[in-house]
Amino acid sequence: MAGFSEHPLRSLAAWLADTALSRTLQTVDWLVPAIQTAHILAVAVVISSVLMLSLAVFGLHGREQPLSRSVARFAPAIGVGLPVLLVTGALMIAAEPDRALPNPAFQLKMAMLVGAALLTWLYARSVRGTPATGPARPLVVRLAAGTSLVLWVAVLVAGRWIAYTLSR
Amino acid sequence: MTIATALEALYATALATQIRENEFAFPWIESLHVLAITLVVGSIAILDLRLLGWASRDRAVTRLSAEVLPVTWGAFGVAVLSGALLFASNAPKYLDNRYFQAKLVLLALAGLNMLVFQFLLARNLATWDAAGATPRAARLAAALSLVLWASVIACGRWIGFTMLAGY
Numbered sequence: 001m002a003g004f005s006e007h008p009l010r011s012l013a014a015w016l017a018d019t020a021l022s023r024t025l026q027t028v029d030w031l032v033p034a035i036q037t038a039h040i041l042a043v044a045v046v047i048s049s050v051l052m053l054s055l056a057v058f059g060l061h062g063r064e065q066p067l068s069r070s071v072a073r074f075a076p077a078i079g080v081g082l083p084v085l086l087v088t089g090a091l092m093i094a095a096e097p098d099r100a101l102p103n104p105a106f107q108l109k110m111a112m113l114v115g116a117a118l119l120t121w122l123y124a125r126s127v128r129g130t131p132a133t134g135p136a137r138p139l140v141v142r143l144a145a146g147t148s149l150v151l152w153v154a155v156l157v158a159g160r161w162i163a164y165t166l167s168r
Numbered sequence: 169m170t171i172a173t174a175l176e177a178l179y180a181t182a183l184a185t186q187i188r189e190n191e192f193a194f195p196w197i198e199s200l201h202v203l204a205i206t207l208v209v210g211s212i213a214i215l216d217l218r219l220l221g222w223a224s225r226d227r228a229v230t231r232l233s234a235e236v237l238p239v240t241w242g243a244f245g246v247a248v249l250s251g252a253l254l255f256a257s258n259a260p261k262y263l264d265n266r267y268f269q270a271k272l273v274l275l276a277l278a279g280l281n282m283l284v285f286q287f288l289l290a291r292n293l294a295t296w297d298a299a300g301a302t303p304r305a306a307r308l309a310a311a312l313s314l315v316l317w318a319s320v321i322a323c324g325r326w327i328g329f330t331m332l333a334g335y
Contacts, residue, residue, distance in 0.1 A: 033329050037322040040206060044321075047203070048210025051239065061235045073224055156206070157199040164195045 013097035025095035032095050039088040043156060045081035049074040050120060050152050057127070057137050057145040067127045067137065075124050082117065105165040109158035116151035119144055175259040187257035194257060201250040205324065207243035209317045211236050219302050219310035228297040233290075258331075267330055271323035278316040285309045 016022055025031050055061040056070035093100045100106045123144035127137075178184055187193045215236045217223040224232055255262050262268045289306045296302050302310075 033322075033325050037318075037325045040202070040321050040325065041209070041318060043202075044206040044210035044213065046210075047206050048214065048239075051207065052211075052214065052235070055235070055239075069226075073227070077223075153203060156203055160199045160202055161195055 007102060009101045010098070013101045016094060016097040016101075019094070022094045022097065025091065032092065035088050035091050035095070039085060039092065042081045042084040042088065043159075046078050046085065047152055047156060049077040049081065050149055053078075053120075053124065054145040054149045057123070057142055059137055068129060071124050071128050075128075078120065100162060103162055103165050105158050105161040109155055109162070112151050112155045112158060116148050116155055119148040119151065123148065171263075172260070175263060178256055178259045181256070183253075184256045184259070187253055194254070197250050197253050201247060201254060204243045204247035204250060205321065208240055208247055209321060211239040211243065212313055212317060215240075216310040216313045219306055221300060221302060221307075225300075229302070230293050230297055233293070261331065262327070265327055265330055267323045267326040271320055271327065274316055274320045274323060278313065278320060281309055281312050281316060285313075 017026075025035075052061065053070055053074045056067060062070050123141050127141055187197065214224065215233055218225070218227065218229060218232050285306065289303065289309060296306070
């Protein structure tokens with residue numbers, strides 16, 4: 001497929017693979033697994049915080065306290081985890097640009113990531129000021145929490161599939 | 169029957185062959201395994217950070233552990249089951265892998281740490297509900313838990329790189 005190799009993302013990948021950063025990442029053995037370990041630890045922080053927040057929204061946790069307190073507890077953790085994910089993720093792309101950029105699993109992951117992050121931010125912000133206690137949570141917020149939880153899980157799964165979706 | 173022949177027998181089972189040879193079985197089980205382990209580590213970290221007094225200080229320890237530990241144990245069960253399936257797909261090779269061996273030892277230590285916490289340190293959990301009242305031994309167990317689980321994740325990742333399977 002001659003034309004396929006001219007795909008702009010492939011040209012970008014080829015350029016990126018030739019940078020000093022990429023060549024360091026390619027040659028030092030332990031760098032990529034170390035970065036992936038940091039990435040998974042940050043995933044653990046984000047996905048667990050999202051789950052805890054969702055359980056509070058569904059009324060399964062912390063029913064005796066306002067939802068805003070759950071947001072105050074877990075939103076900052078997501079705010080710390082997400083930048084770590086972006087930086088370690090960017091380094092993984094730099095290490096093997098051709099494995100990621102033109103890979104459909106990677107592209108799907110990025111699209112879902114934007115949706116998941118945006119939806120979480122929106123619903124967390126909408127309940128930040130709620131003084132109400134008790135199990136009554138607005139249906140729209142519960143729907144948003146459920147959808148974002150599913151999206152975050154899908155982001156994680158798509159991330160693992162990058163390793164198995166051949167892009168060459 | 170020696171361990172070697174037992175591992176060979178496991179390798180030859182229909183289930184192991186299916187996981188090894190089916191194009192989708194391994195990645196799907198692995199995805200589930202990663203999801204489970206991130207929930208184990210993330211949820212236990214919430215409790216560990218609370219015990220260390222670094223987060224959730226306004227939440228009583230008893231309440232927080234009642235919320236967090238069911239998630240931890242549920243996810244841990246899924247992680248063990250999915251991990252056993254991945255192991256079964258190529259048992260002799262995994263058992264031969266240094267990082268796999270290290271991961272098993274670290275898991276045992278993390279488990280031991282949890283048992284010590286649950287049955288020795290946390291017997292009077294309610295008496296240290298307030299932040300800042302956590303006994304020194306419990307804080308040590310929390311710090312140990314964070315380090316051990318992070319090491320388990322690191323070993324898991326290094327297994328992928330040294331087994332030359334999907335990484």
